[in-house]
Amino acid sequence: MVEAKTSPLKDRPLSPHLQIYRPTMTMMMSIVHRVTGGALFFGMLLLVWWLTAAASGPNAYATVQWFMQTLVGRLILFGYTWALIHHMLGGIRHLIWDTGTGLDPVGREWLTVATLVGSIGFTIVLWFVGYLVMGGMR
Amino acid sequence: MTERKSIRTPLARVRHLGAAHNGTGHFWHQRLTSVALVPLTIAVIIIVVGLLGRNHAAVVQILGSSPVAIVMLLFILTSVYHMWLGMQVIIEDYVHDELPKFATLLANTFFCCAVGLAAVFAILKLSFGV
Numbered sequence: 475m476v477e478a479k480t481s482p483l484k485d486r487p488l489s490p491h492l493q494i495y496r497p498t499m500t501m502m503m504s505i506v507h508r509v510t511g512g513a514l515f516f517g518m519l520l521l522v523w524w525l526t527a528a529a530s531g532p533n534a535y536a537t538v539q540w541f542m543q544t545l546v547g548r549l550i551l552f553g554y555t556w557a558l559i560h561h562m563l564g565g566i567r568h569l570i571w572d573t574g575t576g577l578d579p580v581g582r583e584w585l586t587v588a589t590l591v592g593s594i595g596f597t598i599v600l601w602f603v604g605y606l607v608m609g610g611m612r
Numbered sequence: 613m614t615e616r617k618s619i620r621t622p623l624a625r626v627r628h629l630g631a632a633h634n635g636t637g638h639f640w641h642q643r644l645t646s647v648a649l650v651p652l653t654i655a656v657i658i659i660v661v662g663l664l665g666r667n668h669a670a671v672v673q674i675l676g677s678s679p680v681a682i683v684m685l686l687f688i689l690t691s692v693y694h695m696w697l698g699m700q701v702i703i704e705d706y707v708h709d710e711l712p713k714f715a716t717l718l719a720n721t722f723f724c725c726a727v728g729l730a731a732v733f734a735i736l737k738l739s740f741g742v
Binding site: 508512519528562565569604 | 643646647649650653657661664668669671672675684688691692695698699702727730731733734735737738
């Protein structure tokens with residue numbers, strides 16, 4: 475209590491926060507996993523809008539289809555696709571880590587990079603298939 | 613046991629001070645739903661890609677068919693539970709004051725229930741053709 479008076483509260487050492495650490499790949503991907511999870515939380519609204527519109531009738535469905543083919547709609551949909559795949563691959567990575575494997579310096583870096591490369595790759599392949607094979611959004 | 617002089621009950625002294633002994637269930641359910649969501653997400657992606665560019669009548673017919681509707685329902689219910697658990701962790705990590713924390717946790721539950729029910733209602737409506 476005596477010490478508390480001599481040294482003001484603001485001068486006390488604080489536990490280090492994010493900005494004190496050098497950014498690492500595992501740290502960045504951990505943050506991205508949380509951010510994509512948060513984005514998918516609100517992205518669920520998009521899926522619900524699509525489903526309720528389909529259940530409502532042709533007019534409501536046409537509105538969704540119109541929005542999805544605008545530039546903003548496509549960007550949102552592209553981001554949603556990437557976030558979904560990234561969060562899924564990140565989740566698989568965490569499930570692997572939960573078993574205690576892949577935590578060594580080489581393994582964890584490899585898994586982390588694989589998540590990012592895999593998510594970007596799968597997203598591009600999926601949109602490629604969507605546009606060229608399935609005819610895209612009309 | 614040395615605190616017997618106090619009239620405060622043992623429960624009142626420890627309340628809000630330690631583990632509530634339900635964290636493991638939360639962690640386990642998050643993993644359980646994530647395992648289920650891997651195949652379900654892949655299935656839903658295939659369904660959605662297959663529906664691209666189709667007209668309303670075709671979409672209604674495909675979404676309303678039993679196998680597709682069941683996969684969609686499983687995906688929605690598992691996702692909503694998974695994201696409810698996930699958002700709770702995010703809120704507890706960043707919102708520390710009691711009232712905002714309580715409000716956001718409440719909003720999280722309301723949002724997940726409403727979104728989940730709306731999606732389930734839509735799929736059932738498509739399936740039963742009402």
